[in-house]
Amino acid sequence: MSYVYLFLAIIFEVAGTVTLKLSDGFTKPLYATVTILGWGVALYLLSISLMYFNIGFTYAIWASLGIVLVALIGVVFLSEKADWQGLLGLALILSGVVVLYKFSKMSGH
Numbered sequence: 001m002s003y004v005y006l007f008l009a010i011i012f013e014v015a016g017t018v019t020l021k022l023s024d025g026f027t028k029p030l031y032a033t034v035t036i037l038g039w040g041v042a043l044y045l046l047s048i049s050l051m052y053f054n055i056g057f058t059y060a061i062w063a064s065l066g067i068v069l070v071a072l073i074g075v076v077f078l079s080e081k082a083d084w085q086g087l088l089g090l091a092l093i094l095s096g097v098v099v100l101y102k103f104s105k106m107s108g109h
Contacts, residue, residue, distance in 0.1 A: 002052035009045035
């Protein structure tokens with residue numbers, strides 16, 4: 001269940017970040033509201049995750065997967081440009097997550 005909290009924290013953080021872009025500088029109240037709620041729920045779920053995992057592991061997974069998901073959503077749904085250097089960078093971030101998850105003892109569980 002501990003990974004579920006972390007996964008949901010990532011999903012809500014990504015939703016909050018994407019709607020931040022859509023809020024157009026907080027000028028669109030619906031998107032601004034979803035941003036605030038998304039980040040609030042994300043931080044709450046992240047705090048629960050911290051009861052199970054070390055802070056370094058938790059934040060590394062949360063931040064890195066959030067970065068990759070937001071970048072991919074930007075390319076796929078928001079018409080943002082991707083190039084091979086950016087995709088390589090995202091692949092390196094994901095590689096770091098795999099190494100951390102599979103081989104590191106940083107998780108603390």
